[in-house]
Amino acid sequence: MELDLRKKGAIPLNEHPDFSEQGYEVIRELGRNQEGGRVTYLANVCNSTQQVAIKEFSFADANIDWLGLKAHEREIEILQRLNHPRIPRYVGSFEAPTSFYLVQEYKNAPSLASQCNFNPQEIKQIALSILEILVYLQQQVEPIIHCDIKPENILVDEQLNAYLVDFGLAQIKGVKMAFSSLVAGTPGFMPPEEQLGHSLSEASDLYSLGATVICLLADTRSVDIRKLVDDNYRFNFQKLVPQINPRFKSWLMTMVQPHWKYRYANAAIALEAVKPIEVTGNATAIEILMTAIKFRKQTTMFVLAMIGMFAVAATTLILSQQGGVAQQLEQSQCQSCNL
Incomplete structure (x- = not known):
C-alpha cells in the first residue's frame, strides 16, 4: 500500500519506509530502477555502527512480479555461495505484502556510472580488479556467470578497488534457467550469445567487461555504448582513443570478439595476458606485427x-x-x- 501511494505521489519520496521492526533504520535512497521495480536504500543496523544496503523488489506491478520473484531468489542463492572481499556479502532478507527486501553489506564507493575522467592507467587497474573477482567466480566448484557487468554494477573506491554488485541475473554454469527468456542483461554490454539465447560461458562476462572498459576509455555513457557497435557486434572505438598502446587495443578487441571462441577462454587467461601490457605508448615493430597477427x-x-x-x-x-x-x-x- 505504501509503495502504491508513493508512486501516486501521496507520500513524498523523501519519506523512506520504516524497517525498525526488522532491525534497520533507513538513512537515504541509494538508487532506483523504476522499470524493474527495485529501489536500494542505505540503512543503519539498529544498536550498531554497521551499515547495510537494502534492495527492495516491488511486486505491486503484475508485469514484474515473476521477474522480481525469480531475480531475488536467484540472487540470494548465488550470494550465499560467495565469500569475497569485493563482493558485498549477503546479510539477510525479509518480506512485506507487496515487496521483498534483500539486505547486503554496504560498500562506501560510487558506481562507475557516476564517475568519469579516469585516465587509461586507472582504467586498466579497474579492469584488473574486476578480472580478479571473475577469476574467483569462475573457479567455484560450479562456475558463476554474472551476466550483467556494466558501469552501473561496478563500484570503485578512492584506491581504485572495484566491487561487483547486483547478481540478480547471475547464472550457475550448466544450470538450465527455465525463465531465461524473461530476463536479459543490458543492451550494448550483453555478449552476442546472450542476445541470441545461446548457452553462456566464462568468456561471456569478458565481453561485458571489455565493453565496460571501452565505455570508460571513450568517455561514453552506458546508454550510448551501442553507438560504438556495428551490425556485426564489432566495436569501433579506435579513433576515440588513439593514444592507447596497440597491444592493449589488441587485448581489448580479443575481449569483445563477437564469437566467444575467439575471446580469452576465461578470466584467469585474460588477466595474465593484460598484466604486462602498458596501456599507453608506442609498441615496437615486432609488437605491432604480433598485434596484427593476433587480431x-x-x-x-x-x-x-x-x-x-x-x-x-x-x-x-x-x-x-x-x-x-x-x-x-x-x-x-x-x-x-x-x-
Whole structure:
C-alpha cells in the first residue's frame, strides 16, 4: 500500500519506509530502477555502527512480479555461495505484502556510472580488479556467470578497488534457467550469445567487461555504448582513443570478439595476458606485427601458411645450393685425381 501511494505521489519520496521492526533504520535512497521495480536504500543496523544496503523488489506491478520473484531468489542463492572481499556479502532478507527486501553489506564507493575522467592507467587497474573477482567466480566448484557487468554494477573506491554488485541475473554454469527468456542483461554490454539465447560461458562476462572498459576509455555513457557497435557486434572505438598502446587495443578487441571462441577462454587467461601490457605508448615493430597477427584468426592462419611456404622454399633453395656446391667439389676432386 505504501509503495502504491508513493508512486501516486501521496507520500513524498523523501519519506523512506520504516524497517525498525526488522532491525534497520533507513538513512537515504541509494538508487532506483523504476522499470524493474527495485529501489536500494542505505540503512543503519539498529544498536550498531554497521551499515547495510537494502534492495527492495516491488511486486505491486503484475508485469514484474515473476521477474522480481525469480531475480531475488536467484540472487540470494548465488550470494550465499560467495565469500569475497569485493563482493558485498549477503546479510539477510525479509518480506512485506507487496515487496521483498534483500539486505547486503554496504560498500562506501560510487558506481562507475557516476564517475568519469579516469585516465587509461586507472582504467586498466579497474579492469584488473574486476578480472580478479571473475577469476574467483569462475573457479567455484560450479562456475558463476554474472551476466550483467556494466558501469552501473561496478563500484570503485578512492584506491581504485572495484566491487561487483547486483547478481540478480547471475547464472550457475550448466544450470538450465527455465525463465531465461524473461530476463536479459543490458543492451550494448550483453555478449552476442546472450542476445541470441545461446548457452553462456566464462568468456561471456569478458565481453561485458571489455565493453565496460571501452565505455570508460571513450568517455561514453552506458546508454550510448551501442553507438560504438556495428551490425556485426564489432566495436569501433579506435579513433576515440588513439593514444592507447596497440597491444592493449589488441587485448581489448580479443575481449569483445563477437564469437566467444575467439575471446580469452576465461578470466584467469585474460588477466595474465593484460598484466604486462602498458596501456599507453608506442609498441615496437615486432609488437605491432604480433598485434596484427593476433587480431583475427583468419589473418593468423594466412600468415602461418605464408611463413610455412617461405620456410619450405628457403629450405629447398638452401639444399639445392648445398647440392650444387657438393657437386662442384666432387668434380674438382675428380679432376685433381686425373692430374
